[in-house]
Structures are given as C-alpha cells and as structure tokens.
Amino acid sequence: xxxxxxxxxxxxxxxxxxxxxxxxxxxxxxxxxxxxxxxxxxxxxxxxxxxxxxxxxxxxxxxxxxxxxxxxxxxxxxxxxxxxxxxxxxxxxxxxxxxxxxxxxxxxxxxxxxxxxxxxxxxxxxxxxxxxxxxxxxxxxxxxxxxxxxxxxxxxxxxxxxxxxxxxxxxxxxxxxxxxxxxxxxxxxxxxxxxxxxxxxxxxxxxxxxxxxxxxxxxxxxxxxxxxxxxxxxxxxxxxxxxxxxxxxxxxxxxxxxxxxxxxxxxxxxxxxxxxxxxxxxxxxxxxxxxxxxxxxxxxxxxxxxxxxxxxxxxxxxxxxxxxxxxxxxxxxxxxxxxxxxxxxxxxxxxxxxxxxxxxxxxxxxxxxxxxxxxxxxxxxxxxxxxxxxxxxxxxxxxxxxxxxxxxxxxxxxxxxxxxxxxxxxxxxxxxxxxxxxxxxxxxxxxxxxxxxxxxxxxxxxxxxxxxxxxxxxxxxxxxxx
Amino acid sequence: xxxxxxxxxxxxxxxxxxxxxxxxxxxxxxxxxxxxxxxxxxxxxxxxxxxxxxxxxxxxxxxxxxxxxxxxxxxxxxxxxxxxxxxxxxxxxxxxxxxxxxxxxxxxxxxxxxxxxxxxxxxxxxxxxxxxxxxxxxxxxxxxxxxxxxxxxxxxxxxxxxxxxxxxxxxxxxxxxxxxxxxxxxxxxxxxxxxxxxxxxxxxxxxxxxxxxxxxxxxxxxxxxxxxxxxxxxxxxxxxxxxxxxxxxxxxxxxxxxxxxxxxxxxxxxxxxxxxxxxxxxxxxxxxxxxxxxxxxxxxxxxxxxxxxxxxxxxxxxxxxxxxxxxxxxxxxxxxxxxxxxxxxxxxxxxxxxxxxxxxxxxxxxxxxxxxxxxxxxxxxxxxxxxxxxxxxxxxxxxxxxxxxxxxxxxxxxxxxxxxxxxxxxxxxxxxxxxxxxxxxxxxxxxxxxxxxxxxxxxxxxxxxxxx
Numbered sequence: 001x002x003x004x005x006x007x008x009x010x011x012x013x014x015x016x017x018x019x020x021x022x023x024x025x026x027x028x029x030x031x032x033x034x035x036x037x038x039x040x041x042x043x044x045x046x047x048x049x050x051x052x053x054x055x056x057x058x059x060x061x062x063x064x065x066x067x068x069x070x071x072x073x074x075x076x077x078x079x080x081x082x083x084x085x086x087x088x089x090x091x092x093x094x095x096x097x098x099x100x101x102x103x104x105x106x107x108x109x110x111x112x113x114x115x116x117x118x119x120x121x122x123x124x125x126x127x128x129x130x131x132x133x134x135x136x137x138x139x140x141x142x143x144x145x146x147x148x149x150x151x152x153x154x155x156x157x158x159x160x161x162x163x164x165x166x167x168x169x170x171x172x173x174x175x176x177x178x179x180x181x182x183x184x185x186x187x188x189x190x191x192x193x194x195x196x197x198x199x200x201x202x203x204x205x206x207x208x209x210x211x212x213x214x215x216x217x218x219x220x221x222x223x224x225x226x227x228x229x230x231x232x233x234x235x236x237x238x239x240x241x242x243x244x245x246x247x248x249x250x251x252x253x254x255x256x257x258x259x260x261x262x263x264x265x266x267x268x269x270x271x272x273x274x275x276x277x278x279x280x281x282x283x284x285x286x287x288x289x290x291x292x293x294x295x296x297x298x299x300x301x302x303x304x305x306x307x308x309x310x311x312x313x314x315x316x317x318x319x320x321x322x323x324x325x326x327x328x329x330x331x332x333x334x335x336x337x338x339x340x341x342x343x344x345x346x347x348x349x350x351x352x353x354x355x356x357x358x359x360x361x362x363x364x365x366x367x368x369x370x371x372x373x374x375x376x377x378x379x380x381x382x383x384x385x386x387x388x389x390x391x392x393x394x395x396x397x398x399x400x401x402x403x404x405x406x407x408x409x410x411x412x413x414x415x416x417x418x419x420x421x422x423x424x425x426x427x428x429x430x431x432x433x434x435x436x437x438x439x440x441x442x443x444x445x446x447x448x449x450x451x452x453x454x455x456x457x458x459x460x461x462x463x464x465x466x467x468x469x470x471x472x473x474x475x476x477x478x479x480x481x482x
Numbered sequence: 483x484x485x486x487x488x489x490x491x492x493x494x495x496x497x498x499x500x501x502x503x504x505x506x507x508x509x510x511x512x513x514x515x516x517x518x519x520x521x522x523x524x525x526x527x528x529x530x531x532x533x534x535x536x537x538x539x540x541x542x543x544x545x546x547x548x549x550x551x552x553x554x555x556x557x558x559x560x561x562x563x564x565x566x567x568x569x570x571x572x573x574x575x576x577x578x579x580x581x582x583x584x585x586x587x588x589x590x591x592x593x594x595x596x597x598x599x600x601x602x603x604x605x606x607x608x609x610x611x612x613x614x615x616x617x618x619x620x621x622x623x624x625x626x627x628x629x630x631x632x633x634x635x636x637x638x639x640x641x642x643x644x645x646x647x648x649x650x651x652x653x654x655x656x657x658x659x660x661x662x663x664x665x666x667x668x669x670x671x672x673x674x675x676x677x678x679x680x681x682x683x684x685x686x687x688x689x690x691x692x693x694x695x696x697x698x699x700x701x702x703x704x705x706x707x708x709x710x711x712x713x714x715x716x717x718x719x720x721x722x723x724x725x726x727x728x729x730x731x732x733x734x735x736x737x738x739x740x741x742x743x744x745x746x747x748x749x750x751x752x753x754x755x756x757x758x759x760x761x762x763x764x765x766x767x768x769x770x771x772x773x774x775x776x777x778x779x780x781x782x783x784x785x786x787x788x789x790x791x792x793x794x795x796x797x798x799x800x801x802x803x804x805x806x807x808x809x810x811x812x813x814x815x816x817x818x819x820x821x822x823x824x825x826x827x828x829x830x831x832x833x834x835x836x837x838x839x840x841x842x843x844x845x846x847x848x849x850x851x852x853x854x855x856x857x858x859x860x861x862x863x864x865x866x867x868x869x870x871x872x873x874x875x876x877x878x879x880x881x882x883x884x885x886x887x888x889x890x891x892x893x894x895x896x897x898x899x900x901x902x903x904x905x906x907x908x909x910x911x912x913x914x915x916x917x918x919x920x921x922x923x924x925x926x927x928x929x930x931x932x933x934x935x936x937x938x939x940x941x942x943x944x945x946x947x948x949x950x
Contacts, residue, residue: 207752321570
C-alpha cells in the first residue's frame with residue numbers, strides 16, 4: 001500500500017478492492033505517529049477516523065451510495081471550524097475554543113465521504129510564511145527538516161508532502177497556500193475570491209482570503225475543488241461556479257495559448273539564481289508545449305506588498321478585536337486591573353507577529369493617517385486590478401516563480417520583518433485582485449523544491465488547471481526523503 | 483438662536499429575524515442569551531448574512547422621509563470596544579465612496595416647518611449590559627446578547643429644531659409615521675431611542691447621550707439649553723463635548739471616558755457585497771407602501787366631512803385608523819369616527835389594553851347602526867362597547883344577555899316617569915319653576931332604566947306631566 005498515492009488513484013484502488021478504507025486509515029495514522037514528531041504537521045489528530053473508516057467500508061460492502069472521496073484522509077488547517085473540535089488558529093488565545101459548528105468547505109468534503117484526519121499547524125492566525133509564528137512550535141520541511149516548510153498553511157503542505165494524508169485544505173490570504181506548496185513540492189490552489197465559501201474560516205483579512213486545496217497532483221486539486229466550490233447560503237460573497245467538473249478536459253493542453261511572464265516577479269533582484277533558472281526552464285517547457293510566452297509588466301506589483309500589509313493589518317485589527325479575554329482566551333482575575341492594563345495583559349497571549357499587525361492595524365486606518373496609508377493601499381489594489389484585468393485581455397495566463405527564493409533555515413529571516421514580508425512579493429497580487437492562482441511543483445534544487453505560479457482570470461480555474469496539468473506532466477520529481 | 487439636531491435609533495421590530503442572522507428580531511421574550519447564534523454572538527468563522535427584508539423596510543422609511551436613495555448601498559465596520567458588542571465592531575453604514583447609506587437629504591414637515599433629514603442608515607443593535615448590584619462591593623456587569631444584531635435604522639436630522647417642544651412634536655410625528663409604515667412598534671421598550679446635539683447662538687455643539695425616553699429627551703434638551711445660556715451669560719466658555727443624561731438627577735453630565743474619542747477606523751465590510759436598490763424594487767415598495775398620515779387625514783376630512791381634530795387622531799394612530807378603515811361604510815363613517823375618538827379611546831389607550839382587547843371592526847358598525855335605528859341609546863352604547871372590548875361578544879349577544887334595548891314605548895316610559903316624579907317631588911316642583919333644571923329628572927329616569935330610556939321621548943313625557 002502506497003500512502004503517497006494521488007486522490008484519484010486512491011479512489012480507484014478502493015473501488016478495485018486493493019485495500020479497505022480502514023486499512024488505509026490505519027496505515028495513515030501509523031505514518032503520522034512515525035513522522036509527525038519530526039515534521040510537526042498536526043496540532044490535533046482525529047480519534048474517530050478509524051471508526052468512520054469502518055463505517056464506510058461496511059457501506060461499500062453493502063453497495064450503498066458512497067461519496068466521491070471514499071473515506072480518503074484529508075487534513076484541515078486549524079483555522080477552520082470543525083464542530084466539536086478545538087480550533088486554535090495556532091494561537092494561545094483560542095487554546096480552548098471548541099467550534100460549535102462545521103464550516104462549509106469542510107462539511108462539503110465530509111458529506112462527500114472524506115475523513116478529516118486532523119487539524120494542521122499554521123502561523124498564528126495565518127499571519128506568516130514559515131509556521132515559525134505558531135504558538136505551538138513550527139512545522140518542518142519534509143525535504144530537509146532544518147528548513148521551514150513555508151506558510152502560513154505549512155502544516156497542511158507538510159501533511160501532504162510527508163504522506164500523512166492524501167490532501168489538505170489550506171487558506172490563502174497573501175500566498176499562504178501557494179508559498180508552502182512551493183516549499184514542500186505540492187500543488188496549491190488559491191481559488192477566485194468568492195468561489196469557495198469562507199463560512200467557518202476564522203477571518204484574518206476577509207476581503208481577500210480564500211480556502212483552497214493542497215494536493216499531490218493538479219487533477220487532485222480539481223477533484224477537491226469540485227467538492228468545495230460554489231455558492232453557499234452561509235457566505236454572501238460566494239457565487240455560483242461556472243464549471244461543474246474541473247477535471248473535464250483537464251488534458252487538452254495549452255497549444256496556442258498566450259502566456260505573460262510578469263517581469264516584476266521574475267526578473268527582479270529578489271529572485272534567487274536557482275529559482276530564476278527553474279523559471280526559465282518552465283518558460284521553455286511552455287513554449288515546447290505550443291504556448292506563446294512573452295514578457296510583460298504589471299506596473300503596480302512593486303507596491304503590492306506594502307498595500308497588502310496595510311489592508312490585511314487593517315482588517316486583522318478589526319477581525320481579531322473580539323479576542324479580548326472577555327469572550328475567548330484564558331480567565332484571570334480582573335481584580336487590581338483597570339481597563340487598559342487588563343486588555344494589555346489579555347492581549348499578551350497573542351504572539352509577536354499578530355501583535356505587530358494589530359498595532360499596525362490600529363494605526364494605518366486611523367483618523368489622520370488613513371489617507372496616507374489605508375486609502376492609498378486601496379488605490380494600489382484598484383490600480384493593480386485594472387492592470388491585471390487589462391493583461392488578461394491579451395494573455396490567457398500570467399506566470400512567475402511562486403516564491404522568489406527557496407525554503408530557508410529556521411531563524412534565518414525572522415529577525416528582519418521587512419525582508420520577510422518581501423517573500424510574499426509574487427503571491428499577494430492574486431489576493432489583492434481576487435484572481436485564481438496555482439503553484440505547481442517544478443524543480444528540486446539542492447534537495448529543496450521550487451514551484452511555478454500560474455494565474456488566470458477570475459473564475460477560469462478550468463483553464464488554470466489545464467495549464468498546470470500540462471506543465472506537471474513534463475516534470476519528474478524525486479520522492480520525499482522521509 | 484438655539485439649534486438642536488437629533489439622532490434617532492429605531493428598531494425594525496416588525497421584522498422576523500435579526501439583521502445578519504435568523505435569530506428573532508423580537509428578543510424581548512427570551513431568557514438572557516437564549517436568542518443568539520454563532521453570527522450574532524461573533525463566534526470565530528461566522529459571517530454576516532444580510533436580511534433583505536430589513537433593506538426593504540429601511541428603503542421604505544427613506545422614501546417616507548423623502549430621502550434620496552442611492553442605486554447601491556454598502557456596509558461599513560465601526561470599530562470600537564464595548565462589552566455589549568460581540569465582535570468589537572458594529573456593522574453600520576456611512577456615506578463614504580459617495581452616498582452609500584440607504585437614504586440622504588430627506589425632509590419632513592413639522593407644524594408647517596421643514597425639518598431636514600441628513601442621513602438614514604441601517605445597522606445592528608449591540609447587546610445589553612445589566613449592572614447587577616453595581617456598588618463598590620459587588621461590581622458585577624452581566625452581558626446579554628439577545629438584542630445583538632437587531633435591525634436598527636438611525637435617522638440623523640440637520641440641526642433644524644429651535645426649542646424642545648418642536649423636538650417633541652417631531653418625535654411624535656416620526657413615531658406615528660414609523661408605526662403607520664408597519665416597520666416598527668415604537669411603543670415597545672427600547673424600540674426608539676434618541677440622542678440630541680444642542681448649541682446656542684454663537685456656541686459650539688454639545689452632544690447628549692444616554693437618554694432613556696422621549697419624555698426625558700425633551701427635559702434633557704431643555705436643561706442643556708438653560709445650562710449653556712447661563713454659562714454664556716456669565717461669560718464662561720461652552721466646551722464642545724459629549725454629555726450624558728443623568729436620569730436620577732435630571733441633569734446632563736460631562737462624559738470624559740476614553741470611548742468618546744471617536745476613533746472608529748471605519749472601513750468597508752467586505753463580507754456583505756454591495757446591494758443594488760433597483761428602481762423597479764423601489765417602485766414596487768412605493769406602491770405597496772401604506773398611505774401616509776397626512777393624506778389619510780385629508781381624505782377623512784374631504785370624503786366623510788369628519789372634523790379635522792377627529793381626523794387627526796384617527797389618521798395618526800395606526801390602531802384607530804385600521805379599525806376605522808375596516809369598519810366604516812360611506813354612510814356611517816362620521817359616526818364611527820366619533821365613536822372611536824370619544825367612547826372607544828379611553829378603553830384602548832395603552833398597549834396592554836390594545837393587546838387584550840377583543841374588539842372587532844364589525845362591532846363598531848353594528849353599534850353605530852343600532853344607535854341610528856334607535857335600538858340602543860348613546861349612553862348604553864358606551865357600556866356595550868366596554869363589553870365588546872372585554873368579551874368580544876357581538877351586539878345581539880350582549881343585548882339578549884344584558885337587556886339593553888332602548889325603551890321608547892310611551893306607556894312603559896310613562897309609568898317609569900310617574901314613579902320617578904313621585905319620589906322626586908322637590909325636584910319636580912323646582913322644574914316647574916325653572917324648566918332648565920329638568921335635566922336632573924331626565925338623569926333620574928336614565929338611572930332607573932340603566933340608560934335604556936329614549937332620551938327624546940323621556941323629555942316629551944316629562945314636560946307633559948309637569949305641564950311645562
């Protein structure tokens with residue numbers, strides 16, 4: 001039994017009777033037991049998975065109708081509510097928060113007979129790109145555990161990459177799915193804003209974030225998106241999907257398609273030699289596949305990171321305001337505190353990155369400063385959107401490296417917040433403009449992965465999958481050394 | 483010149499559910515924290531789901547106050563800390579990005595004076611804090627989120643009022659208007675609240691908050707004008723500030739709390755997409771909107787020749803006008819109007835009495851008909867009405883049971899009157915000398931017949947017998 005099989009192959013194997021769901025889940029739990037102390041992908045592992053597997057097996061035996069995931073183990077980032085489970089956002093503030101309901105994306109997976117195998121690690125409240133800001137300790141990159149797995153959905157990427165489950169749900173506010181996907185050599189999709197319900201996703205920057213699949217293959221990504229996407233009465237920002245089966249025609253190729261190479265993201269000083277080489281190879285591959293590649297410019301991209309942090313901090317300052325130790329958090333006696341000192345003590349439970357953004361979020365939209373910061377950031381957002389909308393009149397896809405650099409060592413970047421933020425340089429544009437973007441594993445250099453990012457126009461995930469699938473078919477990557 | 487402006491908060495109590503979730507808009511019947519869900523209690527991961535009926539009701543209010551209504555409305559977050567606010571921000575509206583509140587620049591006529599409405603916005607009510615034994619020894623504050631998320635419309639006027647009585651009249655008119663629109667029940671506790679801002683000639687604006695009732699609002703405004711004028715006379719500077727109404731001492735007190743600093747970090751609530759207020763929707767709302775109070779009043783006067791004061795009472799009060807509309811016909815309209823505004827009024831003058839009243843519209847037409855046909859007297863009509871309100875019985879049931887048919891049979895009356903005269907010899911003698919005192923004897927006959935005697939026939943017989 002290969003725990004590293006794709007979701008589609010898993011379904012075939014179960015249907016063929018190669019193994020039972022219970023056998024697979026049992027092996028998966030063993031694998032988690034074996035490797036998770038090294039990589040720390042999980043904050044919590046399900047204790048009902050085996051029981052659920054057994055039930056599905058019995059239903060299979062009695063020829064009941066089975067949902068399309070056939071009991072496959074899928075992990076979920078721990079910022080999504082699953083009824084009855086502790087949902088921490090990797091924060092001490094939500095250490096004891098038991099979600100009273102299940103969010104839409106997760107419940108759709110469950111109703112298609114996926115088994116939620118556990119809740120995965122992240123940077124506290126999804127703020128960060130290395131999991132070093134998790135209050136429960138970082139996750140480690142399965143390709144080399146001295147290196148970060150990326151983030152904030154680091155635990156999700158690790159769990160798929162280290163064969164601790166078949167797929168995972170992450171969330172992406174500025175690259176939080178694509179960055180760890182690139183660092184851990186998995187496929188990560190940030191869908192168009194509004195395609196996947198955010199109901200149950202604990203908000204960080206609600207105007208730009210989306211839940212998306214993290215998988216071993218592009219087809220698996222489409223397979224999961226089929227289940228989780230579409231309008232939801234619990235989220236007013238969702239829209240009806242335009243495609244009901246993203247797997248359909250996924251293999252049509254990209255011959256004749258126009259691909260724009262975003263020069264600001266590809267040819268800047270911040271891009272490492274290895275990443276630049278990989279990107280040039282990918283461009284050649286696309287050309288071989290019959291696409292027309294052309295360098296192009298999105299003039300506002302150099303301002304995108306600044307706009308991103310301004311907007312997300314503003315929203316975070318509001319979304320996280322409720323964690324005031326009155327309704328969530330830990331109890332301590334208020335005796336001897338006046339209001340400010342009480343709040344100050346309560347908020348000490350929040351880690352350094354969250355604190356930094358809360359402070360920023362109190363400042364940039366405040367009276368007297370909003371014009372200088374927040375409103376300017378909104379202007380960048382709208383200008384960038386106009387630029388990218390114009391670009392998609394000419395190009396089918398825009399490509400770049402997903403991350404300008406390869407995974408780095410623990411502690412290597414964390415001391416310098418600004419250079420840390422610049423690692424988001426290539427990913428934030430898709431969030432600010434609402435466009436779908438996918439990271440496809442492309443190379444492995446010095447034992448560490450490199451991913452290529454492809455962006456498409458809103459709600460063109462079907463096209464995005466076709467390009468990603470074509471690229472994926474040309475690569476031959478090593479097995480994870482764990 | 484004194485300038486007074488108002489901010490009125492009105493709960494849309496006629497809605498079934500809260501503004502962003504399906505909990506009940508009518509929270510009053512619940513035990514604390516039993517009318518809440520993940521959305522209105524701000525549980526992480528929940529998202530606001532806009533109640534479209536609330537948008538419609540707010541649109542109706544904006545139209546009734548002659549506001550401009552934008553093509554698209556948006557919601558904003560007002561960020562501030564308060565324990566009654568589950569998310570530590572309130573979802574409200576703001577005229578940023580152009581006019582995005584449900585209504586702007588409206589007007590309403592108050593005693594022939596135009597009061598301008600600056601803005602109307604739709605927003606959520608916070609929860610409630612209950613200070614239990616809030617003394618030095620037991621500082622306990624309880625939080626009840628049942629009210630959190632109740633749909634609220636805030637109406638902001640321009641500072642167009644010049645004295646407290648204009649304020650009072652405006653609030654009465656507004657309250658009748660909202661009730662007439664079927665959007666709110668202003669009589670419910672806490673359903674309508676108002677803050678005021680007051681300035682005197684050449685002075686700065688002072689805001690007064692925390693006013694419990696409209697009655698107190700008038701007092702608070704009055705106090706504040708006097709306070710500012712006396713400062714001015716003594717050449718003491720009036721400070722621009724927010725003051726709280728102290729209900730116990732009946733004065734306004736400066737509030738120096740930090741929460742007054744007005745730093746709300748407003749920004750767009752992106753969880754709620756912009757809402758199109760389509761013009762066909764507006765037209766549809768306009769056609770289904772209840773007739774407004776002033777045109778109703780005009781109609782009553784011109785069509786039925788009802789006296790203006792009577793028409794005013796009828797039209798302003800939704801309960802009375804509905805009763806009138808259902809009961810009257812072309813011929814008896816005037817009589818029914820009078821019956822409502824004289825005899826019925828005292829019987830159903832409070833919310834409790836109206837709630838328990840069993841009176842039906844048909845009762846009124848029966849009653850007016852019976853009076854016209856002289857089957858009952860006007861006096862006994864009042865008793866019958868009381869019976870109807872109490873029991874819901876029809877006129878025929880009450881008459882059968884209570885023997886209230888009018889006595890107009892001359893022989894029967896003649897016998898009764900003879901008895902009365904023999905008992906009231908002094909009065910009879912006096913009436914012979916001073917005919918105007920005869921009414922005393924009529925009253926005695928009525929007393930004896932429990933109001934059933936036909937007053938006209940009674941008078942005739944009395945005069946006959948007394949020879950006057």
